[in-house]
Amino acid sequence: MRLERRDETSRLALALAPLLAVAFTLGVASLLVRWAGAPVGRTWSLMFAGAFGSVFALAETLTRATPLMLTGLAAAVAFRARLYNIGAEGQLYAGAIAAVMVGGLHGGASLTVPTALLFAATMAAAALAGALLLLGPALLKSRLGVDEVVTTLLANFIVLLAVSALLDGPMKDPLAMGWPQSVALDPELELGRLIERTRLHTGLLAAIAAAVLLWALLRFTVWGFDIRATGANSRAAAFAGVPVGWTVVRVAALSGGLAGLAGAIEVAGRTGYVTLDMSPGYGYGGIVVAMLAGLHPLGVIAASVFVAGVLVGADSMSRAIGVPTYLADVMVAVALIAVLVAGLFARWRLRWR
Amino acid sequence: MARAEPARGAAGPPVLEIVEISKRFGALQANDRISLTLHRGEVLALLGENGAGKSTLMSILFGHYRADAGHIRVAGRPLAPGDPRAAIAAGIGMVHQHFALADNLSVLDNVMLGSEPLWQPFTRRRAARERLRALAGRFGLPVEPDALVRELSVGERQRVEILKALYRDARILMLDEPTAVLTPQESEALFTVLASMVAQGLAVIFISHKLGEVLRVSHRIAVLRAGRLVAQAPASECDPARLARWMVGHEIDEREAGPAGSPGETVCALRGVVTAPDARAGRERLRGLDLVLRAGELVAVAGVSGNGQRHLAELLCGVRAADGGELRLGDEPLRADPAWLVSRGVARVPEDRSAVGLVGELPLWENALAERLRTPEFARGGWVRRAAAREQAERVLRAFDVRGAGAGSSARALSGGNMQKLILGRALMPPPGAPAPRLIVAHQPTWGLDVGAVDFVRGRLLQARDQGAAVLLISDDLDEVLAMGERIAVMHDGRIVGDRSARAWSREAIGLAMAGGGDAARAA
Numbered sequence: 100m101r102l103e104r105r106d107e108t109s110r111l112a113l114a115l116a117p118l119l120a121v122a123f124t125l126g127v128a129s130l131l132v133r134w135a136g137a138p139v140g141r142t143w144s145l146m147f148a149g150a151f152g153s154v155f156a157l158a159e160t161l162t163r164a165t166p167l168m169l170t171g172l173a174a175a176v177a178f179r180a181r182l183y184n185i186g187a188e189g190q191l192y193a194g195a196i197a198a199v200m201v202g203g204l205h206g207g208a209s210l211t212v213p214t215a216l217l218f219a220a221t222m223a224a225a226a227l228a229g230a231l232l233l234l235g236p237a238l239l240k241s242r243l244g245v246d247e248v249v250t251t252l253l254a255n256f257i258v259l260l261a262v263s264a265l266l267d268g269p270m271k272d273p274l275a276m277g278w279p280q281s282v283a284l285d286p287e288l289e290l291g292r293l294i295e296r297t298r299l300h301t302g303l304l305a306a307i308a309a310a311v312l313l314w315a316l317l318r319f320t321v322w323g324f325d326i327r328a329t330g331a332n333s334r335a336a337a338f339a340g341v342p343v344g345w346t347v348v349r350v351a352a353l354s355g356g357l358a359g360l361a362g363a364i365e366v367a368g369r370t371g372y373v374t375l376d377m378s379p380g381y382g383y384g385g386i387v388v389a390m391l392a393g394l395h396p397l398g399v400i401a402a403s404v405f406v407a408g409v410l411v412g413a414d415s416m417s418r419a420i421g422v423p424t425y426l427a428d429v430m431v432a433v434a435l436i437a438v439l440v441a442g443l444f445a446r447w448r449l450r451w452r
Numbered sequence: 453m454a455r456a457e458p459a460r461g462a463a464g465p466p467v468l469e470i471v472e473i474s475k476r477f478g479a480l481q482a483n484d485r486i487s488l489t490l491h492r493g494e495v496l497a498l499l500g501e502n503g504a505g506k507s508t509l510m511s512i513l514f515g516h517y518r519a520d521a522g523h524i525r526v527a528g529r530p531l532a533p534g535d536p537r538a539a540i541a542a543g544i545g546m547v548h549q550h551f552a553l554a555d556n557l558s559v560l561d562n563v564m565l566g567s568e569p570l571w572q573p574f575t576r577r578r579a580a581r582e583r584l585r586a587l588a589g590r591f592g593l594p595v596e597p598d599a600l601v602r603e604l605s606v607g608e609r610q611r612v613e614i615l616k617a618l619y620r621d622a623r624i625l626m627l628d629e630p631t632a633v634l635t636p637q638e639s640e641a642l643f644t645v646l647a648s649m650v651a652q653g654l655a656v657i658f659i660s661h662k663l664g665e666v667l668r669v670s671h672r673i674a675v676l677r678a679g680r681l682v683a684q685a686p687a688s689e690c691d692p693a694r695l696a697r698w699m700v701g702h703e704i705d706e707r708e709a710g711p712a713g714s715p716g717e718t719v720c721a722l723r724g725v726v727t728a729p730d731a732r733a734g735r736e737r738l739r740g741l742d743l744v745l746r747a748g749e750l751v752a753v754a755g756v757s758g759n760g761q762r763h764l765a766e767l768l769c770g771v772r773a774a775d776g777g778e779l780r781l782g783d784e785p786l787r788a789d790p791a792w793l794v795s796r797g798v799a800r801v802p803e804d805r806s807a808v809g810l811v812g813e814l815p816l817w818e819n820a821l822a823e824r825l826r827t828p829e830f831a832r833g834g835w836v837r838r839a840a841a842r843e844q845a846e847r848v849l850r851a852f853d854v855r856g857a858g859a860g861s862s863a864r865a866l867s868g869g870n871m872q873k874l875i876l877g878r879a880l881m882p883p884p885g886a887p888a889p890r891l892i893v894a895h896q897p898t899w900g901l902d903v904g905a906v907d908f909v910r911g912r913l914l915q916a917r918d919q920g921a922a923v924l925l926i927s928d929d930l931d932e933v934l935a936m937g938e939r940i941a942v943m944h945d946g947r948i949v950g951d952r953s954a955r956a957w958s959r960e961a962i963g964l965a966m967a968g969g970g971d972a973a974r975a976a
Contacts, residue, residue, distance in 0.1 A: 319838070321831045324818060331813035338771055338800070338808050339822035340791035450518075 102447045112445040117391075120437035121405075128430050137422045149415025150408035156415065158297035162369065164407035166191070166378070168306040169361035170385025171392065171399040172313055173229075177354035179317065179394050180330040182237060182347055186251030187358040188382025189258035190232050194225035194359025195366045195373045196262050196270065196281065203282045203372070204270075214287045221288055222363050229359020230352040232258065237351030241344040255382070263375055272372060281373035290368040300368035307400060309357065314396040326350055358382060387435050393442065406431055465528060466491050467655050468513075468544075468624055473522035475508055482508040484679040485522065490624065495646060495656045497670035497687070499663070501699055501903055504676040506659050510626050514546045515539040526624070545617025549628045551609050555602035559595050559612050560584060563619050587618050591648050606758060607638040614645070625649065626657040631665055632928065635756050636963035643669050661699070662931075663692045675699055715938075716747035719891050719922040720768070720786070725777035727763045727946075738763050739946040740777070745891060745922040750913065752937025752954075753926040756966050760946040761926045762803065765895035768924065769793070769800040781891065794823045799879035799889035799916070803896045803926075805868060809875040812864035816854070817845035819863045820878050829883055844883045852877030853908070869905030872897065876909060880916055892916055892923045898932060910936060930962060944968045 177184035202221035239245035266279040290300040317323035328336035392398030413427030468490040475483040518534035532538040631639040675698040766772035770790040779786035802808040857865040898906040941951040942965040950965040
């Protein structure tokens with residue numbers, strides 16, 4: 100048994116691969132649903148209704164998709180350049196706390212700054228915090244060859260502990276009755292609602308705009324060429340004159356900035372303040388989203404909605420029928436593996452003899 | 453060295469029968485119903501151009517590939533296809549062109565590696581050492597069992613590879629272009645070893661495309677061309693002209709580079725250039741290299757690979773900085789910056805087409821423009837001017853006859869020859885308005901190409917020279933150096949040890965200089 104590269108990869112196979120992967124995922128999950136003793140058809144219809152079946156359900160799904168989209172873009176652009184940023188979770192928290200530092204502490208200091216300027220400063224601070232957090236690992240990688248997977252992964256724990264210390268210390272909200280919760284963002288800075296009486300906020304538009312901009316950057320600019328060439332073959336890129344080290348540093352700033360922005364937009368659009376459980380793993384989820392999307396920025400939009408839909412739908416289905424929400428985790432995991440394997444088989448064939 | 457007479461038993465049943473083997477890779481018929489036999493005590497030479505199917509056939513024999521059709525019998529018994537372990541058990545040993553040795557282990561460890569069962573609690577080093585010594589003595593392959601492989605010279609490493617095969621009781625030994633990495637003198641030593649092996653009843657398959665040595669060492673010669681066995685004859689009935697005709701399918705006219713008038717002004721001058729060896733990649737370095745390249749002159753650099761040619765090429769391609777010495781391009785100091793070099797009219801053809809020359813995942817047009825994407829003609833405000841870029845790319849693809857894929861498909865789809873044409877076109881064909889190249893650095897530009905592509909590449913290099921460029925051709929292939937160079941410089945141990953007009957060199961003198969004798973000895 101061995102793998103052989105296909106002579107030519109058909110576009111049809113490449114397009115069909117994700118669909119087959121989703122079908123496979125549903126098949127595996129159906130077995131689990133049966134095992135849990137629930138009716139399969141009803142489980143799926145409840146889950147779909149819970150994710151997309153009403154305006155409220157759709158709004159909830161898109162609310163969840165927003166941070167996933169941004170962390171997904173953060174992972175996608177970094178992975179394109181072969182910078183394996185596993186630290187989006189930490190960068191998200193760093194962005195969130197930086198946003199509150201600029202846009203929340205200020206509220207107490209009663210400085211008079213135009214709201215628009217303060218909003219821009221808040222977002223910029225969040226992006227900068229995320230970018231700086233990834234800059235260290237990127238420089239360690241390009242200068243000393245330190246594996247960025249290890250450094251970015253471990254930085255997550257450091258950031259989370261630091262945020263925890265801040266929430267119990269200087270950033271603690273005195274009105275939170277002892278809960279480890281940061282001071283609130285200036286209400287002026289909160290994002291508007293896209294649909295009344297839902298949690299869906301304009302951050303979704305920002306995330307979609309970021310995806311389109313990133314797509315254009317990768318496809319139409321010299322910098323995008325640098326990123327793609329560096330990721331695909333850094334020796335050939337360097338030979339052709341691409342500044343490989345500088346590209347990795349710029350990508351780190353972009354990727355960390357996007358993840359930091361995810362944190363700030365979560366705070367400004369949904370929570371209003373920082374808590375230690377504000378992200379149910381959006382940083383890690385972003386990696387799954389990016390891989391599902393084949394590292395394509397526009398694909399990230401669809402993949403983040405899919406993952407968010409599975410999570411939200413499973414919550415709703417679980418309340419109605421009693422199948423554990425773990426099903427959602429299993430589905431996302433199976434979908435990721437199925438997409439990777441399907442992509443593999445689109446390009447390679449298995450030979451038995 | 454006289455050719456060893458076939459040992460007794462040569463007339464008996466064959467030790468190896470290859471029957472009607474076919475193998476196809478996509479559109480390429482790599483092997484087309486090839487049948488061969490091999491007897492005890494015989495050296496069979498497998499001759500053919502690069503890409504004729506020699507390596508594929510050997511890979512099938514050794515179980516790396518599985519043939520689409522046909523079968524193989526060893527000593528009368530069928531060989532299980534697609535299984536290297538079965539091949540080893542049947543007594544087939546292979547010495548690859550690129551050695552498969554662990555640098556950080558000793559000779560003994562390398563030889564033992566994989567030859568002992570994993571569940572055995574202790575390795576039997578003492579017995580293994582005795583056996584290795586016995587084998588080394590028997591076949592005249594002296595090695596130091598406890599030396600680390602990374603300390604060994606290329607010739608010594610090859611000995612370890614051969615011993616590795618013998619240690620596994622190989623009765624049939626395949627050598628894939630064994631002399632490609634050796635000096636002429638080291639090759640002589642290898643031929644002596646081969647003679648002693650066949651005298652003791654082994655059978656050898658000797659793969660090469662060098663006619664002279666094939667005629668010297670083999671008893672029988674089989675010639676492959678485009679996947680077919682086109683001829684087979686006893687070596688005593690062959691001569692170089694006949695073999696060459698079989699190999700290429702027609703008479704070859706030796707290209708004469710010819711004198712191209714008197715060389716012009718100095719384009720590039722290196723004086724006392726020093727580089728340090730890379731931390732992990734071997735001992736290659738430069739230690740005081742002097743070289744002057746003039747307009748309208750083609751200088752060919754010969755040498756056994758690993759004597760500093762790679763560093764020299766990388767310096768002139770801008771991907772390595774010198775640690776000492778003076779490098780000048782025209783009247784400016786040469787910078788280690790590819791984009792700067794391209795802007796100054798340096799055309800660069802790297803040694804490794806697919807790993808360094810091109811980004812396989814990216815489309816042809818981006819690869820064709822990769823060197824100049826930052827220039828104002830092709831980018832404005834950071835945005836690529838796609839129309840202009842694609843137009844220039846199409847011009848390059850047309851002018852250099854790059855076939856097999858459109859401008860939008862990924863470069864990986866190209867064959868080796870077309871990859872090289874694309875790289876050559878990118879380097880030699882500046883966009884309108886940009887100056888023509890004045891210095892061309894080509895490192896192994898024809899390695900692994902078929903005859904037609906080799907001819908194309910050489911023709912383009914000569915054409916650029918005729919238009920006034922200084923051309924530096926670095927090649928491991930002595931025939932290429934002799935055919936192309938007006939001036940030949942020989943590298944040994946990080947220095948140019950001989951540098952004079954091609955007419956003042958003989959093949960023997962070059963071989964001697966490559967091994968560190970000649971000029972180097974006189975200078976010392």
